[in-house]
Amino acid sequence: MGAGATDASAPSNDAARWGRLLQWLKDIHGMDTGPDGLLVECKQVEGAGRGLFASKRCLPSTTLFTIPAKALINVHTLKRVYPTERCKLSATQMISLHLLLHRPEGDRDSFDPLFGPYISTLPRDFASHPLSWLLERKLATVSIPQAQLLDLLSPSVSASLSTLENRFWEDWRVVCNYLKENLSVFTSSSREGLREERLASPDHELMKDFLWAWLNVNTRCIYYRMRPRPKSDPDNMTLCPILDFANHHWEHTQILPIIDSDIWAVPPGRKVGDDFQFLSTADCVIEEGQELFLQYGHHSNRTLMTEYGFVNRVSAETMASGQFSGEVDVQDIVEALFFHRNGSLRDLLRTVLEDEGYWGDWTLHSSPLPAHPSYRLISALRLYHALEDWHATELDDSEPTDVINKWRDVVNGQAMLISDSNETQWRGTVLDICESVGERARRGLQQCEEVKPENVGWWRWAVGNIGCLWREELEVAQAVGHSIRAGEEF
Numbered sequence: 001m002g003a004g005a006t007d008a009s010a011p012s013n014d015a016a017r018w019g020r021l022l023q024w025l026k027d028i029h030g031m032d033t034g035p036d037g038l039l040v041e042c043k044q045v046e047g048a049g050r051g052l053f054a055s056k057r058c059l060p061s062t063t064l065f066t067i068p069a070k071a072l073i074n075v076h077t078l079k080r081v082y083p084t085e086r087c088k089l090s091a092t093q094m095i096s097l098h099l100l101l102h103r104p105e106g107d108r109d110s111f112d113p114l115f116g117p118y119i120s121t122l123p124r125d126f127a128s129h130p131l132s133w134l135l136e137r138k139l140a141t142v143s144i145p146q147a148q149l150l151d152l153l154s155p156s157v158s159a160s161l162s163t164l165e166n167r168f169w170e171d172w173r174v175v176c177n178y179l180k181e182n183l184s185v186f187t188s189s190s191r192e193g194l195r196e197e198r199l200a201s202p203d204h205e206l207m208k209d210f211l212w213a214w215l216n217v218n219t220r221c222i223y224y225r226m227r228p229r230p231k232s233d234p235d236n237m238t239l240c241p242i243l244d245f246a247n248h249h250w251e252h253t254q255i256l257p258i259i260d261s262d263i264w265a266v267p268p269g270r271k272v273g274d275d276f277q278f279l280s281t282a283d284c285v286i287e288e289g290q291e292l293f294l295q296y297g298h299h300s301n302r303t304l305m306t307e308y309g310f311v312n313r314v315s316a317e318t319m320a321s322g323q324f325s326g327e328v329d330v331q332d333i334v335e336a337l338f339f340h341r342n343g344s345l346r347d348l349l350r351t352v353l354e355d356e357g358y359w360g361d362w363t364l365h366s367s368p369l370p371a372h373p374s375y376r377l378i379s380a381l382r383l384y385h386a387l388e389d390w391h392a393t394e395l396d397d398s399e400p401t402d403v404i405n406k407w408r409d410v411v412n413g414q415a416m417l418i419s420d421s422n423e424t425q426w427r428g429t430v431l432d433i434c435e436s437v438g439e440r441a442r443r444g445l446q447q448c449e450e451v452k453p454e455n456v457g458w459w460r461w462a463v464g465n466i467g468c469l470w471r472e473e474l475e476v477a478q479a480v481g482h483s484i485r486a487g488e489e490f
């Protein structure tokens with residue numbers, strides 16, 4: 001059950017909307033939606049909303065479908081509607097704004113004259129997404145059930161969620177200012193009741209509509225080359241009908257978006273911002289009825305949970321075999337460790353680590369085997385122990401420059417280690433960290449067992465996702481602890 005599965009609409013509504021989407025793509029945009037042009041169909045998937053399935057057997061590198069450029073929702077197709085002379089909008093802001101202005105009311109379809117049949121197929125709510133829980137809690141005047149779920153999250157997932165929340169508020173702020181500057185845009189909405197006054201004071205309903213729009217953008221947009229340089233331009237993204245029904249798989253991807261890797265390498269006859277073609281992968285035949293996955297990226301489960309609202313569910317065996325790379329972020333534990341040290345030592349440590357780019361992103365990993373602490377974590381702990389030793393023996397006028405230079409030599413690959421005792425120290429600290437992670441993961445799992453059930457369809461699924469995150473923390477910590485005890489070199 002993911003976004004879309006919390007959709008109150010019946011599957012028959014989904015089928016009718018899918019039919020109207022295809023009709024629109026064919027009639028208005030000239031897409032080939034016949035049996036040779038569209039080799040996929042949409043179906044319900046247990047635990048993941050809807051998904052894309054092969055409607056017939058496909059040989060490797062077959063064109064699955066091609067979406068006409070005009071049917072994509074991105075800064076190109078929206079630029080005529082949203083003037084940006086006075087106020088610039090990012091792609092996320094512009095696409096979210098468009099969805100906000102044309103959100104379907106209740107179970108009805110969207111009245112957007114440009115993309116109505118497409119917008120009508122989007123998930124109708126995101127109640128199972130953690131960002132929705134966070135904002136609901138913020139707005140509530142009494143305790144709400146979702147608060148239990150937020151309290152169950154690990155510190156690292158909560159920290160990622162709060163970063164996501166900041167991005168959301170910043171986009172909402174920019175969009176509100178934009179609308180105040182461009183009132184005609186607001187009143188051009190195809191929705192009833194979006195009157196000017198609603199912008200004047202904080203309107204929680206409007207903000208929630210924006211959250212719906214923003215989460216659609218965050219969970220459904222795909223990289224699409226529109227700006228030639230740089231490749232990483234944040235505007236290089238689009239909402240793409242049909243493709244956005246594809247679910248993620250951590251291991252397989254059967255759908256290959258044709259993205260120009262370089263502007264100069266665009267095949268003859270193709271332009272940046274052209275129709276969007278999707279092939280089946282080159283390495284296997286796809287059987288009729290098979291679900292087609294799209295790997296969203298090599299994201300950790302923490303990132304999938306906060307950005308997309310779901311996790312990869314993998315067995316302990318898959319994790320232990322090294323096939324799946326489990327990850328734990330231990331920033332809060334390491335920061336607490338540093339924080340309890342003498343003030344000047346703590347400040348020095350932070351300054352050096354920040355200056356050298358080694359502050360934060362400290363993680364443990366189950367693969368590649370042996371399970372290991374990240375190099376960033378090892379480096380931070382090497383410096384921590386070296387400075388601690390220096391501090392313990394410090395003469396009144398001594399400077400830590402030698403210690404820091406020794407550490408720099410290791411980081412730059414000019415020396416293997418600071419000292420044998422330093423190696424023993426950081427390895428011992430990693431072991432302590434693994435034990436702390438393991439202990440709190442066991443508590444987290446216990447709390448997941450005890451959480452009060454709620455009468456909403458996605459509740460058990462969401463608690464299950466949080467449980468998976470805790471299990472991953474436990475298994476990764478145990479595996480890294482085992483590596484340390486076994487004397488593995490990293």
Ligand SMILES: C[S@@+](CC[C@H](N)C(=O)[O-])C[C@H]1O[C@@H](n2cnc3c(N)ncnc32)[C@H](O)[C@@H]1O
Nearest residue numbers: 002003004048049050219245246247248308310
């Ligand atoms: C691009 S949409 C995919 C289509 C979506 N399932 C739907 O019903 O519209 C991305 C969303 O699908 C769900 N999803 C994708 N892959 C999933 C998976 N492997 N397990 C559970 N949910 C998944 C998540 O809710 C995610 O935010």
